[in-house]
Amino acid sequence: MESARLQAEEKEPPPGVATTGPGSDTDIGFRMLVDAIEDYAIFMLSPDGRVRTWNAGAAKIKGYAADEILGRHFSVFYTAEAVARGWPRYELEEAALHGRFEDEGWRVRKDGSTFWANVVITALRDASGTLKGYVKITRNLNERRRQTEALRQSEERFRLLLEGVEGYAIYMLDTEGMITSWNIGATQITGYRRDEVIGRHFSMFHPADDAAAEGPDRVLRIAQAGGRYEEEGWRQRKDASLFWANVTTTAVHDEAGQLRGYAKIVRDMSERKRLEELELANRRMSEFLATLGHELRNPLAPVRNAIGILQKDPDVGPTAARCRDMIDRQITHLSRLVDDLLDIGRITSGKIELRLAPVDMRTVVERGIESSRFHTDAREQRIDVDLPAEPLTVKGDMTRLVQVLHNLLHNASKFSPPGTAIAIRATRQSRSALIEVRDQGRGMPEHALEAVFQLFVQEDRDTNPTDSGLGIGLTLCRSLVRMHGGAISASSTGPGLGSTFTIRLPLAEPAAPVRPMSPTSRRTSAARRILVLDDNRDSADSLAMLLEINGHQARPLYTAEAALRMAPSFQPHLVFIDLAMPTMDGFAALRAFKAIPQLARTIFIAMTGYGQEDDRQRTAQAGFDLHLVKPLDVSQLGPIVDGAELAVPSDAPWNDSDDAGLHDER
Template structure:
């Protein structure tokens, strides 16, 4: 259709002022007679107003009017139309279904919904168009609003739209690069490999000079660039730096987890505020993304350009996305490695535990066989009994360490704190450890203050700390060696050091020795066994006392020193001397009647034999129901009850015995392998008077018997 020449100024036939760019002129000069809209003079005021507003807008818009949704559009919408815009006579005023026939199945329902009164919004909607002579896949964001005529009825649709193909393609490209990085690092087993692949792919995609990553020291300033990908000819930035030297802009952003963005170092930074450092390593533009954990900057990844560069929002978003993906992947790799390491150490621990528990069983079994076949040999009985006693003590020590670790890990250790002297703690620890030290042929030297050094703590646990350190030194020192214990006071702390001439510790293992189940590499043949939990137990117990423990060593083969620091007790007057440890082992009363119940027949019978040897009248049973029945006839003064018995457990048996009026004064003793505070509370609630850990020592049994003996008149 031919177009009429346009005239400047107001067109009374059109009803709105001249303007609207090229399309405004086209609309005013267009012959509308043969279109569904009809001549301009017949257009309702509502259509004229909508058309005028649309033509004056700079954003792509169109108006679809009337039952056939005849199309009007502005200059900006011509870009959406493509080559179709070159022939306006085939588009202006024509039905939308004809102009955009290829997408009518998508757009038709949208326009119908708007004509029914709905306002719609779509973002990045995909379309397949034929607008430039070939098929194109595009994306568009748009909103549609109903236009009402003079009567208030909906007569048309106003659409504000924009093509977003470029933006979506950039997003897709970014996603493709994340995918590439993910595939390249999928099988990577080390963080360094992940970063090498990621920096290369990111640097090549952005066409930059260099991509580097660094990790920070705990001081939140010193950082090390471990690796950088760079284009040929660019210098490497690998090395150690101070973050403060890069100026206030870098530090203020990175230390709080905000991306550092600089387009032109020389123009944006002042001299003396970082510009010199950036220039020194050839950086004129940078995007640097930080990783902050628990308020500390721990790592950074940066994109460098040796010339000024105006970074786009999409480029910044891409770098941030890649960095997020890298950190997440590295965390997964580290978590997986930590799980593997934990599993490996658990397996090693179980194997060591089996080995350590079997070791004492062999001499015990041999001693039993020798007693059976040669009991009449002079001195054999005493030697074999000594062997069995030592080996049982070793097993009890192993099990006690395991239970202590379990209690500490679950927060169930309660310290029995009292005023105690460092000297008494050291004496107790030496008494416990001296047999092992002497058996290994080592010399032990003590250098303690002459005046008492007072601590507030659990004497038994503190002695355990020092004993474990002495035992550890004896195990890992080749024969003959020297172990030196020194103690002093510094700044309100007692400082105890245990130094040996043993196998030493490599620098990288100084912290690892305190971890659960840790043993020095290649030390199994040198040490005298153990589960690798002694030093872990030491650290936990020292921490519970408000102190600290550290390890130091000049290196492998050069010995080591373990230093414990504990807070001194506040000064107190009238300190009683020699009252920290008093063992009270009273003899049994011959008239005591004792009932034993344990489903382990050997355990029940041997305890019964021990009690008889102590002068008691004893009856032995093997489950809870038997114990209750026997008690009614035996009328015991004291009952030892195993907790884990079949048919009726120790708790049930205790409640049943407490319900018998004839046994109102009986004393009940719980025998169990569980010794945490809540375990003791549970036995107390069930009516027990005493709680003994298996295997109970003869001294512990004697103390219980003494407490049950009637008072002498």
């Protein structure tokens, strides 16, 4: 009877649906439309909540066929917990009271599985206001809930990730610049805990003078206008200490383009800032040392020239000769000190120049021993030498390699007891030359074997304060050996058992036979016409005097203008030009000289106190034929003036076969 009643009621149109009568075309079309919908469960309930109609979507979503559900109470779709707390009854009461009720929650299918549903219940009343039942529409929101939950979990993971990031301060601001989130990296960098910053303005991290200048507000304005703003500057920690920070501020907008706040990422760049400042200080120190060397070398030049003049004078008395030789030794020593001072700057900038040529390491060892005699003889130490009979030829800089041996022997002498022996052994090993310097000194612990090559490091400095030195000798040794393509290492069996330093250098390829110079290419040592241009009168006069004593015709001039006036008629074979002159420097003077047709074959030599590789490259690019560093080595003047060491292209005019002597007198 109940089933028949329900079926009869189903034939009645729902209240509120326009019809032209029961069973009208409009009513039938509407019911067919509802029945065909599969994505929504649409069905009617009686006033007491029993199912009266059932569409295809309801069968699909809930799993019941129409004959399985019609007449049953709709609470069958709710979880036991919801039924126990009277939720189905509450939904109908609210729909009856307000006309409509919407909810989301778990619902139960026929097979007992659950799904997340959006439910809308609408009360149906007739014209008199009598409740006739309810229309219920249910949507399966499982997929949307899954996506929402996935998004929530993703956001939660992202939040936890950001909060756990160390080394970066990552936090959010609202539109007014108030802090709304805080991660562990922010605590590490600034020293503030989360509860100490949330709700405060981010200007708390700016130094007082920055905040006074409206720096923080300016940052937000720029970020809002451009979307993102990156800057570097000083920031303040909780303890008031400052750190150098890289700060990125990004404006955050919602889907509608409305500003929601700002994301801040802060990195502590104090260490990078310190390294940059250190690099700048090193660069300035290198520049200062180069300038200092130049200024020291300038006054040494005329003194060295004067000594050369005195050495040419046969009538110098014994007392004057002793004084002359003493000055010569001290000038040599002072020049060496200037070079050592400049080496410190070259080490840090990597600008040590090598003059490579075939070098026999046996000769290097012999010269290194000779240069170290002063130290070893003073301590009554013996040097035992073991050299091979055949040459050990490497491609290297003789002076620098001797310097390496000298430093190693000095180091061995310094840290060995008086009266002990220092052993030097040179051998060939495969394609390498090995040089070993072994002492009987205090030795080294294992941790020091690598550290001793670091700049300014001295082993046992605290326990042996009487040991003098700056700790640059072994650093320079390693730099020079590596520049030669080799390696240097230290070994020791322990404290008190001596040390051994081993140098390994690649052997040079066999040299090609030297072709004898033809008579037409051999240069003569005829007298030259020479201009000496230097604004330092003592330097110009002394060099000109030295050249005159050697049989040349030299003219000292103190301004480029005077030299340029004399040059066309004098037609010098060589011109020595000081680079640092007032009014017109050496480079400008060179350009003016080269514009004079009569000087087409003249050799131009730069004189300067600067001797680093970039200085030499600059003069070469400017067109100078040779770069000499003050004070000039008197012993080299002869070969230079004779043209034997001038690095001039083979097609230079003075190298033609019909002009073997630069210029003949005209």
